[in-house]
Amino acid sequence: MPNATEVDVANAIAVHLNAQTLNMTFTAKLDYLPDFEREDLDSAEITVFPAGKQISFASRSDNQYLYNINIVIRIPVKAAKEPDLADEMYFSEQVIESLDRIQMSNTSFRGAETSQSYDLELLNERNEFLVAYSLTYFEIK
Amino acid sequence: MSLATNIADAHKTLQAAAGITIKYSRGDRNVSIKAVPGSTEFVQTSGEGYMETVESRDFVFVASELNFGGKAVLPERGDTITEVVNGEEFTYPVLSNGSRYFKYSDPFRQIIRVYTKQT
Numbered sequence: 001m002p003n004a005t006e007v008d009v010a011n012a013i014a015v016h017l018n019a020q021t022l023n024m025t026f027t028a029k030l031d032y033l034p035d036f037e038r039e040d041l042d043s044a045e046i047t048v049f050p051a052g053k054q055i056s057f058a059s060r061s062d063n064q065y066l067y068n069i070n071i072v073i074r075i076p077v078k079a080a081k082e083p084d085l086a087d088e089m090y091f092s093e094q095v096i097e098s099l100d101r102i103q104m105s106n107t108s109f110r111g112a113e114t115s116q117s118y119d120l121e122l123l124n125e126r127n128e129f130l131v132a133y134s135l136t137y138f139e140i141k
Numbered sequence: 142m143s144l145a146t147n148i149a150d151a152h153k154t155l156q157a158a159a160g161i162t163i164k165y166s167r168g169d170r171n172v173s174i175k176a177v178p179g180s181t182e183f184v185q186t187s188g189e190g191y192m193e194t195v196e197s198r199d200f201v202f203v204a205s206e207l208n209f210g211g212k213a214v215l216p217e218r219g220d221t222i223t224e225v226v227n228g229e230e231f232t233y234p235v236l237s238n239g240s241r242y243f244k245y246s247d248p249f250r251q252i253i254r255v256y257t258k259q260t
Contacts, residue, residue, distance in 0.1 A: 034191035039259050051190055070190050076260065079234035081219035119188065124237050125195075127260045132189045 006050035006067045008105035009137050013069060014048045016102060022094045023087065024075070034072060038126050044075045044091065051134065058140050067107060067137045071095070075129040085118060088129040092117070096133060107137035145249040152177075152203065152252050163200060164223040170209045176202040178224075179254055196259040198233055201246060204253045216243040216255045233257030 003011070010030045017028035026044035034047050051070040058064040073095060075088045096112050103109070112135045119130040160175040179199030186193055200222055205213055220235040220242075235242050238256040246252040 036191065036193040038193060038195035041260075047191070049190060072188075072191050079219050079221055079260075081217060121239075122186065122193070125239065126193075126258055127234055127236065130188070130193075132191065134189070 004050070005065065005105065005107065005139075006053055006069065009067050009107050010048045010050050010069050012104040013071065013099065013135070014046075016104065017046055017048075017095065017098065020094075020098045022091055022098070024091045026091075028071075036074065038128060041074055041076050041128065044073070046095065047072045047074070062140050065107075065139050065141065066110070067139075069135045069137065070132060071135060072130065072132045077123065077127045077129050079127055083123060083127070085123075085129055089117060092129075092131050099135065104137055107139045110136040110138050112136070145247075145251065148247045148249065149203075149251055152201075156202075161224060163202075165207060166221045166223065167209065167214070167217075167219070172207065172209060174202050174206045176200040176222075184258075197238065198257050198259065199254050200257065201252060201254045204245075204251055207253070216253070218242060222255065222257050231259065233259055236260070 014028045014030045024044045026046055028046035028048060031047045031049055034049055048069060048071050052068040054066040056064050073092050077083050099109060101109050112133050114131055114133045117131060122128045122130045155177050156175050159177050161178060163174050163176045164171050165174050179201050181196065181198045183194045184197045207214055216235050218235065221232050222235065223230055223232045234257060235255055236258045243253050243255045246254050
């Protein structure tokens with residue numbers, strides 16, 4: 001059975017990320033149920049999941065499809081009075097830059113955004129660096 | 142007998158009945174304390190399409206027992222608490238429960254409850 005396009009895109013993102021060499025060792029995977037347990041986090045993890053899509057007219061015969069794919073980057077942070085996130089933030093930047101303008105399953109990269117560079121509450125209460133990006137891919141068909 | 146003394150005595154009874162020995166550490170300094178485990182629960186949070194749970198565990202002990210080299214201190218971020226359960230060592234960083242890292246459990250600041258999470 002063929003996959004939905006957003007599943008193919010999410011899969012392609014996970015495969016692409018796993019092929020990258022970045023400043024931290026990590027694993028990336030597609031997860032339809034991103035339900036994490038903090039105790040299990042002992043190295044950098046990237047979780048990719050389809051988040052939504054929009055379809056609109058592009059011309060008389062074609063539609064524009066926008067696919068929203070979320071990626072969540074989670075990294076354990078050492079217990080410290082004043083945590084240092086420089087390496088984690090650089091890693092996060094590397095992840096997003098590795099996706100810039102790369103086609104995924106015939107869709108084109110349109111952009112990435114996050115409302116916060118890391119989740120302050122999780123840092124404070126769980127010694128965890130977590131950032132969630134929303135990626136957008138599009139195709140006309 | 143004053144209320145403060147009553148509270149201290151009640152805690153000693155609880156300590157004798159349900160206390161465990163923990164190692165409270167700050168950097169390379171540590172101290173053994175007889176603590177009573179408080180609530181242990183799984184706390185959930187959710188963000189943009191994801192959920193995460195963590196085990197939260199509280200430890201209650203006499204505030205004056207937390208001292209390094211005779212100097213009493215208060216819990217702070219970066220400290221850890223280690224306990225041994227069935228021969229296995231579990232280390233919990235002291236972490237905020239949304240406000241502070243601890244709270245006083247009595248009006249006289251004799252007993253404190255420290256918040257930790259298993260990370």
